[in-house]
Structure formats: C-alpha cells, structure tokens
Amino acid sequence: MRAPTLRQAHWYGHVNALNAPFDLRHWLTGGGSLTAKLKDHSQAFRVQCLHQRPARCLADETAAIGLHRPGRVWEREVLLRCDNRPVVFGHTVVPMSATAADWPLFSALGERSLGSTLFGDPLVRRGALHYARLRAGHPLMQRASAALGLDRPPILYARRCLYRRRQGTLLVTEVFLPAVLELVLQTNTNTITTITNRNEQ
Ligand SMILES: C=C(O[C@@H]1C=C(C(=O)O)C=C[C@H]1O)C(=O)O
16 A cells, blocks of 8 residues: 555544544544534534635545546535634535535535534435544645644544435545543533432422
C-alpha cells in the first residue's frame, strides 16, 4: 500500500487502527445522529455554518463520493458548538451531478443541522464509518485549525460516512476537536427533581 501523502489521510474501516484516545472512541464510533448526541451533552447546541459553496473535492474523498477524478462539488463546512464551544468541524461534499430530487433540503440548510435532514428520512441509506488521523498537512486539519484560530494540534481524529439517497451521494466528514473530550452527558435534572419530590412525599 502506497504511503498516503500528508495532504491525504488513510481512511480505516476499524477505529482500532487509529490508536485514538480511549475517551474519544465513543464519539468516533457512535451510531445515530452526532447532532442528537451533542445536544445530550450540552445545554445549548448550535451549527455555525462557515460556508456552503462550489469547491473542488479533496484528493482523498474523490473515489469515496463516486468520482473518477477530483471534481467540483457542493461543499459545506460547519463548526458544531456545544455551549458555544466548538467541538466538531464538519465537512460535507455533494457531487455537482446531484439534483434537488436527490438532496431536497441540502441547499437551504443554513444553520440547521444536516443530521436533522438525514436521520429520519426513509430514503437515506447510510454507509459504514471510516476513520483517520489527520496530520498537519491535511486540508481538513488546516481548515479546522484556521476556524478555531489556534495553532495546529499535532493530530486530530476524524470519521466520515457516505450517505445515499435516490441517485445522489453525500459524504460527511466529522473532525473531532479537543473540546469534545470535556463534554458531560446532561442528566435530565427535571426528572431527578420529580422523583426526589415523590420520594419525599
Ligand atoms: C450527519 C450529521 O450532521 C451533522 C451536521 C453537519 C452540518 O450541519 O453540516 C455536519 C456534520 C454532522 O455532524 C449528524 O448530526 O449526525
């Protein structure tokens, strides 16, 4: 196997290949909507849309979205914020050949979560998760670091998933930022209060 250049990552089919921090594993491998999981771990969740525009797909995503050579795509990049702290850099690409019938809600998403349109749509088929370690030269490392205005961390861990709907493909890459490790599951204090009150009566 040819060693990937720094601008490209090797995407593995199993998270064990990353040797990622233990506390990151459940974020990397979790099924269901990441948006829903982040909402469970924060009081306030927000999608900050950085841009959604035509772009050239990254070298290591060309084949994944079914293109024979790097071509033009619709590119959406976001920061997912929990209690205003950026915890995930999201990068989504859709080939220009896709039609509105393939992804009817994609073009007008704005600051609504893409996940809210994917999960629950019976026509959407979700592929397997793949995982990668992003190093300094990878475009998504550079973009995530720039969005945070921070020096580049040595490594960021990412996952990506291909979604299909009708004839369309859509590739979502989620780059997990260091602050995600500080999130705590928000227990529903109302439920606990109710139970406590009942016990005291
Ligand atoms: C795919 C999902 O959508 C999330 C929302 C995104 C967006 O709004 O661009 C991008 C990445 C995802 O983490 C999800 O919630 O699981």
